[in-house]
Every structure is written in structure tokens, then in C-alpha cells.
Amino acid sequence: GGRKKDFNILVIGLDNSGKSTILNNLKTKDTKVATINPTVGFNQEKINFQSVNFNFFDMSGQSRYRSLWEHYYKESNAIIFVIDSSDRMRFVVSNEELADVVNHAEIKNKDIPLLILANKKDVKGAASENEIKNELEINRIKGRNCKVYSTNGLSGEGINEALEWLASEMK
Numbered sequence: 001g002g003r004k005k006d007f008n009i010l011v012i013g014l015d016n017s018g019k020s021t022i023l024n025n026l027k028t029k030d031t032k033v034a035t036i037n038p039t040v041g042f043n044q045e046k047i048n049f050q051s052v053n054f055n056f057f058d059m060s061g062q063s064r065y066r067s068l069w070e071h072y073y074k075e076s077n078a079i080i081f082v083i084d085s086s087d088r089m090r091f092v093v094s095n096e097e098l099a100d101v102v103n104h105a106e107i108k109n110k111d112i113p114l115l116i117l118a119n120k121k122d123v124k125g126a127a128s129e130n131e132i133k134n135e136l137e138i139n140r141i142k143g144r145n146c147k148v149y150s151t152n153g154l155s156g157e158g159i160n161e162a163l164e165w166l167a168s169e170m171k
């Protein structure tokens with residue numbers, strides 16, 4: 001077998017949605033960290049997943065850092081957008097941020113997959129996958145492969161399945 005392929009994956013979404021927690025869950029026992037702090041700027045995490053190497057750019061979701069996201073659009077092979085499915089107060093903000101991404105000049109005509117993680121599915125009253133699809137107006141996203149998976153960043157539930165889909169798109 002040849003060398004594993006590397007792919008740059010941009011991980012974005014509002015602050016507190018669970019981006020760093022999800023990535024931490026994918027790490028091996030000895031590289032996992034016990035406590036996750038809010039990301040300042042961004043962190044790069046190289047994680048081996050099945051037959052591919054994912055080079056994740058874990059961006060801060062805080063409003064003051066969201067302007068950094070676009071600097072990574074050009075070199076990204078896929079986008080993961082994380083939404084806190086229990087944070088109903090900010091579904092509209094998530095929708096606006098996602099719309100800005102998919103309509104951005106450097107993304108619009110770029111054929112890269114979009115994986116949406118409806119995280120915090122364990123929280124009581126969390127929105128279902130279908131509700132998230134409606135809130136984020138997924139039907140308006142044309143011209144790229146897009147999927148929504150519900151996840152629990154803490155237990156890891158749903159993450160493998162979602163990344164398997166993403167890996168299958170990386171050809």
C-alpha cells in the first residue's frame with residue numbers, strides 16, 4: 001500500500017459548539033487532553049483516521065476570531081461546520097455564519113464536501129437532525145455534497161460515522 005493521503009479539514013462553527021471537544025475525542029489515549037479551553041485563534045491537529053490523514057484546522061468560533069476562517073478556505077479539502085443543537089437562541093446566528101461561508105467567493109465554486117455536525121445531541125431538548133437541517137436551510141446548499149450527523153463530542157457518539165462519510169468523499 002502507498003502512503004496515506006493528507007487532507008486539510010477546516011473546522012468551524014460558533015464558539016462553544018464543541019469543535020475542540022470533538023477533535024479531542026478522536027485522539028489516541030496518550031494525546032488526549034483532560035480539559036478543553038476555548039480556542040484562541042486556531043489550533044492545528046493532525047489525526048490519523050482509518051485510511052487517511054486529516055489535518056484539522058480547529059478555528060475559534062468567538063465572534064472576534066471568525067474573520068480568520070476565510071484565510072483557510074483556499075487550502076481546505078473539506079469543511080466541518082459544528083452547531084450546538086441545544087443552543088436554540090443562536091440557531092439564526094449559526095445559519096448566518098454558514099450562509100456566509102457557502103456564499104464566499106473562495107468557496108462558492110469550489111467542489112469540496114460540507115459535513116455538518118449537530119453536536120450536543122445528549123442535552124435535553126436538543127434539536128433533531130431534521131430540525132437542524134431546517135434551521136440551517138440545508139436545501140439551499142447546492143453544488144456540493146453535504147451531510148448532517150448528530151454527535152456527542154464528549155462520548156464520541158456519531159463522530160466515527162460522520163468522519164467515515166467525509167473520508168469517503170476525499171478522493
Ligand code: GTP
Binds near residue numbers: 120155
Ligand atoms: P471555541 O473554541 O470557543 O470556538 O469552542 P468549541 O467549539 O471548540 O467548543 P469546546 O470544544 O470548547 O466545547 C465547549 C463546551 O461544550 C465544553 O464545556 C464541552 O465540554 C462542551 N461540549 C462539547 N461537546 C459536547 C456534547 O456533545 N455534549 C455536551 N453535553 N457538552 C459538550
